[in-house]
Amino acid sequence: MASLDPRAVLKERPSVGLIAGLVVAGLCALVTFSFDIINGDPVQFFIALGLAVAPVPLLLAGLLALDRLEPEPRADLIFAFAWGAGVAVLLAGLLNSLNLIYVEHQLGSVAGARSLVATFGAPPVEETLKGLVLVGLLWFRRHELDGPTDGIIYAGMVGLGFAMSENVSYYIAALEENGTQVLAATLVLRAVLSPFAHPLFTSLIGISVAYAAQRRGAAGVVVIVIGWIGAMALHGIWNGFASFGLGGLAVAYLILMTLLVIELAVIVRDRKRIVGLIQTYLPPYQTTGVVNQADIFMLSSLRGRRQARAWAKAHGGRAGARVMSDYQLAATELGLLHARAARGGIDEASFRATQRALVDLMAYARLSFPLPERHAANAAKGVPPPGYAPGAPPPGRRGPGMRGTGRGGTGRSGPAGPSPAGGPGPYGPDSGGRPGPPDPAGG
Numbered sequence: 001m002a003s004l005d006p007r008a009v010l011k012e013r014p015s016v017g018l019i020a021g022l023v024v025a026g027l028c029a030l031v032t033f034s035f036d037i038i039n040g041d042p043v044q045f046f047i048a049l050g051l052a053v054a055p056v057p058l059l060l061a062g063l064l065a066l067d068r069l070e071p072e073p074r075a076d077l078i079f080a081f082a083w084g085a086g087v088a089v090l091l092a093g094l095l096n097s098l099n100l101i102y103v104e105h106q107l108g109s110v111a112g113a114r115s116l117v118a119t120f121g122a123p124p125v126e127e128t129l130k131g132l133v134l135v136g137l138l139w140f141r142r143h144e145l146d147g148p149t150d151g152i153i154y155a156g157m158v159g160l161g162f163a164m165s166e167n168v169s170y171y172i173a174a175l176e177e178n179g180t181q182v183l184a185a186t187l188v189l190r191a192v193l194s195p196f197a198h199p200l201f202t203s204l205i206g207i208s209v210a211y212a213a214q215r216r217g218a219a220g221v222v223v224i225v226i227g228w229i230g231a232m233a234l235h236g237i238w239n240g241f242a243s244f245g246l247g248g249l250a251v252a253y254l255i256l257m258t259l260l261v262i263e264l265a266v267i268v269r270d271r272k273r274i275v276g277l278i279q280t281y282l283p284p285y286q287t288t289g290v291v292n293q294a295d296i297f298m299l300s301s302l303r304g305r306r307q308a309r310a311w312a313k314a315h316g317g318r319a320g321a322r323v324m325s326d327y328q329l330a331a332t333e334l335g336l337l338h339a340r341a342a343r344g345g346i347d348e349a350s351f352r353a354t355q356r357a358l359v360d361l362m363a364y365a366r367l368s369f370p371l372p373e374r375h376a377a378n379a380a381k382g383v384p385p386p387g388y389a390p391g392a393p394p395p396g397r398r399g400p401g402m403r404g405t406g407r408g409g410t411g412r413s414g415p416a417g418p419s420p421a422g423g424p425g426p427y428g429p430d431s432g433g434r435p436g437p438p439d440p441a442g443g
Helices: 006-010 016-039 042-053 056-067 074-107 110-140 148-178 180-193 197-213 218-242 245-281 283-288 293-299 302-342 348-367 373-380
Strands: 427-429 435-438
Touching: 016 042, 016 074, 016 148, 042 148, 042 180, 056 148, 074 110, 074 148, 110 148, 110 197, 110 218, 148 180, 148 197, 148 245, 197 218, 197 245, 218 245, 245 283, 245 293, 245 302, 283 348, 293 302, 302 348
Parallel strands: none
Antiparallel strands: 427 435
């Protein structure tokens, strides 16, 4: 039978280690802000803090909008943001200050030292400290890194946290030195024109770490080193060109926007890859009753998923929308699990345990779908109720792009049809010796 808490497979409960990490990051942020208060006027600090925090919700919304197909655990995202806003900023500030003191002593020039440290000293320090949390994810949460999108999202979170705390210092300095006019210019430059600068720098590390998560051996390490060098170089180019005035800033901005466009294209391609996994690995599960053609059609696009959640909310309120979200996420994770097994990234015992837990969650969610009684008969035949999966092909006919060779044909259960709460039977290995989908014949 399904476990007492079917949603436990989504691992949303924060661990003790995560809570401890958040406490440390919070303390580091408090220390950083304390330095800002000591170095400036308290009124100026609160003005700077408000300006730094104000755009963060909008920036987070823009970043998380890219992560809708297979959302990352909220606890991990919060930790990445907190690391950037607390630990990375505090340590980077201390190291950059020591570097500046040393270079000033060697050169005897404050202006020259600031330019050198900003171009060649700060990028290695800051990108290394931001990148450490991504390496930690690779070490402790490798299974959460399923593709380049995940690496970009986590890098974006740590980058946004770092930029928020760093902006407080910049805004205070602008107020102290030149007043509101320079503050306005700094605000436009950092919060309007380049709010994603730090996330884009660190995204090169994030993509390389996600690549390494898919592979074993020296190749992954080499790619991480290349990504790290790329992040430091891009950061240094931005800082260096910005010192040459508007012309240099325009060149640096063009490079940054080019990278942004490329990464958006990478995310779109990665979405298509995940949809392909759903269409390849889920059809064999039709014989278990946890999925049918209409479900696969719905799961294959963000629009279809959104329509299904709207249907569930219309008939079942927030609880209905929640079980639909659980179903969609579990189905997506099931496709990614098979992909992980195909590349040898998970042992058979772990695969089977996770597979069973995900199928149980899908079955549990289906039993909770708010299907109106008048549509139950058609749903049992595989016909989706109105509003559930508009445009889905009739039972027995594959839609465009649908893959998979599972026998089970029409899939006889609709959105609230029979679900095997007791499990779909034995899970057998495929011909390569790796765990595969459930035996279409039922074992």
